[in-house]
Amino acid sequence: MPDSRPEHKAGIHGWGAYIPRYRLPLKLIASTWGWAEDQYKGLNVVQKAIAGPDEDSTTMGYEAALNAIKRAGIDPAEIGAVFFGTESKPYAVKPSATIIAEALGITPITMATDLEFACRAASEAMRTSIGLVSSGMLKYTLVIGSDTAQAQPGDVxxxxxxxxxxxxxxxxxxxxxxxxxxxxxxxxxxxxxxRRSLQPYPRHGEGFTGEPAYFHHIISSVRGLLEELGLKPSDFDYAIFHQPNGKFPVRVGLRLGFSMEQIEPGLVTPEIGNTYNASALLGLARVLDKAKPGERILVAPFGSGAGSDAYSIVVTDRVEEKKGRAPTVEEYIGRGVEVDYGFYLRYRGKIKLMPR
Amino acid sequence: MVGIIGVGMTRINRHYGKGLRELALEAASSAVEDAGVNGVDFIVVASSLSYKQVGQLDLAGHLASYLGYRGSRGIAVESGEASGLAGLMVAYGLLASGVADKVLLVGVDKLTEYNSGETYSHLEGLYDVEGDGFYNIGHAGIAGILMRLYMNEYGVDRLTMANWPALMHANAKVNPYAMLRFAITPEKAASAMPLADPITLMDSYPIGDGAAALVLARGDSGDVEVSRVESSTGYPSPAHRDDPLFIESLRDAVARIGLSREDLEKIDVMEIHDSFTITAYMILETLGLSDKGRAPRDVAEGRYNGGGAPVLNPSGGLKARGHPIGATGVYQLAELTLQLRGEFPGVRVDGAKRGLAISLNGFGSSSYVALLTAR
Amino acid sequence: MITRHWRRRHNLYKLVGSRCRSCGRVFYPYSQRCIYCGSREVEQARLEGDARLVSYSIVYSVSDEAKYEAPVILGMVDIGGVKVIAELTDVSPGEVEAGMSLEPVLRRVTVNGESGLIYYAVKFRPRLGGSGSGGD
Known part of the structure; x- marks a missing residue:
């Protein structure tokens, strides 16, 4: 490893996940809107996780951050920046990062901001953090990716x-x-x-989201990283990609030359759906939950609009002591309870009550 | 010496056609007529929820003219659900100190100016808005917690708990001023619609408006004397108590009057603050009239409707007579006065000489006790 | 409400209560005077430790603001020996039972319409993974 790269001076001290409790089976969406089963069967997603009525990206991000701090075993006041990546901000204007920072005891001597770049804002924050830490400007930063992703009912x-x-x-x-x-x-x-300003739901270019967007950007970032580091796919133990569904990450991984054995451990979307800013990062958290010292991880988030980051990460022997300090991704996945479409409509605020 | 020389009440109901002013006027006119006086020199208005529902501040100032007493002295008193007895405490002080000779105490409140969802939000203000009340507690949530705690603690089943509302409805049935003038069985009360499980619709006071009034005078006129009125403030939340079911502020208020348990047992008639079924049992066990965990069975066995202990709530209580929040204490006083005069137009306690009114806010953030004696 | 919530954000986000240096009692929420003995010697104390459900109510008669969440499950919770009343979350009426092990989480409590502020505070949920994992 050449140590001239600034990345070597930065690492992950703690990771944390959060997945809400409720699960909506895709078959209920299909039967409500009259989709043929084939419409969703190919997505390789069985059910999606939905937040409760008292949850939003801020409360979910708070719990994931609390878990990360527990694993890091640090004093929250030592954190010098809170980066909150989301595309489902509870407030259009007013940071969520300050709410989380306050609740976790990180305020007031800290940077704090919300970032937006579709599904990769939090990933950009991770790369920004590498710069801040490796330069010696800050000791610790907190990077959060959190979304209560919205979709127009009836949209694919x-x-x-x-x-x-x-x-x-x-x-x-x-x-x-x-x-x-x-x-x-x-x-x-x-x-x-x-998603335009003041619009509740995003729009998309259907098939256009695939080749020119998802595949082109992830393939470009991963190939660029491998070339710079002089590594090849077989040098990695795990390969994690943004997961808009259960199909794309497998396809992009195989095209880049990775194997199913490398891809599968970081796949979370088949069990919980696409968590947008948390998508690839929950995959990373799930891999860290089980990774062994010395293993090498490739992670490549993607955000529409469009961009992708690729990271190479090497696990150290400090991983073991941190694993048991907070709930694992597996535990959050396992706590799901199935709900119906009416519950989903009400709990996600899709039924508007009359303003009083 | 302070005497009650006149009383007046409106029937508690959803008085969509009457505002605060009309209700107050109706009760005040009856009381003044009953007293047979020409004027009063002080008006004390007891009201609580109306500050949120009607929005009128300086109630005494704004009501005086409409009651026909512009120019009299006036003051408004707000102590949540205990406002009525708090009003009595102020009136008593004014009379005993010689500041006033005749005081008109009007308890009046409106609860039906808004739909229920908004009214529940207003009623949450009775609880600690900086603590419990920050959460969505509704009007009955804390009562529900306490009722389940009681049932678990003492192994009392749901049906046994329902003896209280059944007795209250039986009493209210013959009280012309009561809101809910129908009988219910314990079975029906226990299986009614849940409001805050295990609290059902029939464990809770109904949402209604009302006004009651007294004319009080210094000296020995009037058939009924206000012997003592006392109070104590308590913890903001029942969660602050070691035993959440024990109302320490009520114990302290009763102790200030100097009433022992034996003294309490000799009271002929009481009007107590049964905002919910559980509140009634908590009061009985705090006073020591029933042993802990025994109150529901004591009620079932008839102890409190002629079975030797004081007769409780012959009016039907908050449960069935009704509970127009800030006016309720004045209803209790008017009803006890009529009992001591032998004129109560419902369940009558013959030969009653001493009556006790007990009013709380919430589960004891304030407790007030008033002892009335027939002259 | 804007400034009230802001003043109390530490209480509400982190369950900061009071510890009396005179009588030793701990209570919630924070108060400059001890509610038990009246002493001024009160320090802020974060409520921590095992949390257990003492009693609860399933509240159907809720204010309009809480309609999305009805029924509200309201609990009396013992956390480290201090009782507080707070909402429960991530639990259905059929699952809740007195004595169950709980843990604090940050959730929305009140939302002031479509354009007003969102008020966050601690609620309690059943401890993840029962009494064992999911914690410190």
């Missing part, structure tokens, strides 16, 4: 738009559970998926 997007959060404490490589080895970002102006 409704099958996968789900709720979840993931968070990471980024700090110096010394004492970290995993150390960054390299990072690479690839962005273009590609309008595959968007």
């Amino acid at each position: 997007l409704e099958f996968t738009a789900a709720s979840g959060a993931a968070a990471f404490i980024i700090g110096p490589s010394e004492g970290a559970a995993a150390v960054f080895e390299g990072s690479y970002t690839y962005v273009t102006d590609t309008p595959d998926f968007w």
Whole structure:
């Protein structure tokens, strides 16, 4: 490993997940809206996680961050930046990052901001954090990806738009559970998926979200990273990609030369749907829950609009002591209870009550 | 010496056609007529929820003219559900100190100016808005917690708990001023629609408006004397108590009057604050009239309707007579006065000489006790 | 309500109550005077430790603001020996039972319409993974 790369000075000290309790089976969406079964069967998603009526991206991000801090075992006041990546901000204007920072005891001497880049805002925050930490400017940062993804009822997007959060404490490589080895970002102006201001639901270009957007950007960022680091797919133990459904991450991984054995451990969407900013990062959290010292992880989030980051991460022997300090992704997946479509409509506020 | 020389009440109901002013006027006119006086020199208005529902501040100032007493002195008293007896405490002080000779005490409240969802939100203000009341407790949530706690603690089943509302409805049936003038069985009360499980619709006071009034005078006029009125403040939440079911502020208020358990047992008639079934049992066990966990069975065995202990709530209580929040204490006083005069137009306690009114806010953030004696 | 919630955000987000240095009692919420002995010697104390459901009510008669969440499950919770009344979450009426093990979480409590503020505070949910994992 050449140590000239600044990434080597930064690592993951704690990771945390959050997945809400409620699960909506896709077959109920299909039967409500008259979709043929084939419409969703190919997505390789069985059910999606939906947040309760008292949850939003802020409360979910809070719990994921609390879990990350527990694993890091640090004093929250040592955190110098809180980055909150979401595309489902409870407030259009007013940061969620400050609410989370206050509730976790990180305020007041800290940076705090909400970031937006469709599903990869939190990933951008991770790369920003590497810069802040490796430069010595900050000791720890908190990176949160959290979404209560919204979809117009009846839109095909409704099958996968789900709720979840993931968070990471980024700090110096010394004492970290995993150390960054390299990072690479690839962005273009590609309008595959968007939501205009004041609109409740996003729109998308259907098939246009695939090749020119998802596949082109992830393939470009991963190939760029591998080239810079002089690594090949077989050098990795795990490969995690953004997961808009259960099909795309497998296809992009295989095309890049990774195997199912590398891809499968980080797949979460088949069981909970697409959690947007948390999607690939929950995959990373799930892999860290079981990774062994010395293993190498590739993670490549993607956001519409469009861009992808690719990271190479090497697990250290400090990972073991941190695993049991907070609930695992598996435990959150396992706590699901099935709900029906009416429950989903009411709990996600899709039935508007009359203003008084 | 302070005497009650006149009483007046409106029937408690959903008085959609009458505002605060009309209700107050009706009760005040009856009381003044009953007293046979020409004027009063002080008006004390007891009201609570109307500040949220009607929105009128300086109630005494704004009501005086419409009651025909512009120019009299006036003050409004707000102590939540205990406002009525708090009003009595103020009136008593004014009379005993010689500041006033005749006081008109009007308890009046409106609960039906809004739909129920909004009214529940207003009623949450009776609880600690900086603590419990920050959450969506509704009007009965804390009562529900306490009722389940009681049932679990003492192994009392749901049906046995329902003896109280059954007795209250039996009493209210013959009280012309009561809101709910129909009988119910314990079975029906226990299986009614849940409001805050295990509290059913029939464990709770109904939402209704009303006004009651007294004319009080210094000296020995009037058939009924206000012997003592006392109070104590308590914890903001029942969660602050070691035993959430024990109302320490009520114990303290009773102790300030100097009434022992034996003294309480010799009271002829009481009007107590049964906002919910559980509140009635908590009061009986705090006073020591029933042993802990025994109150529901004591009620079933007839102890409190002629079975030797004081007769409780011959009016039907908050449960069935009704509970127009800030006016309720004044209803209790008017009813006890009529009992001591032998004129109560419902279940009558013959030969009653001493009556006790007990009023709380919530589950004891304030407790008030008033002892009335026939002259 | 805007400023009231802001003043009390530490209580509401982190369950900060009071510990009296005179009588030793701990209570919620924070108060500058001890509600038990009246002492001024009160310090802020975060409520921590095992949380257990003492009693609860399933509240159907809720205010309009709580309609999305009805029925509200309201609990009396013992946390580290201090009793508080708070909402429960992530539990259905059929699952809740007195004595169950709980843990604090941050949730929305009141939302002021479509354009007003969102008020967050601690609620309690059944402890993840029962009494064992899911904690510290």
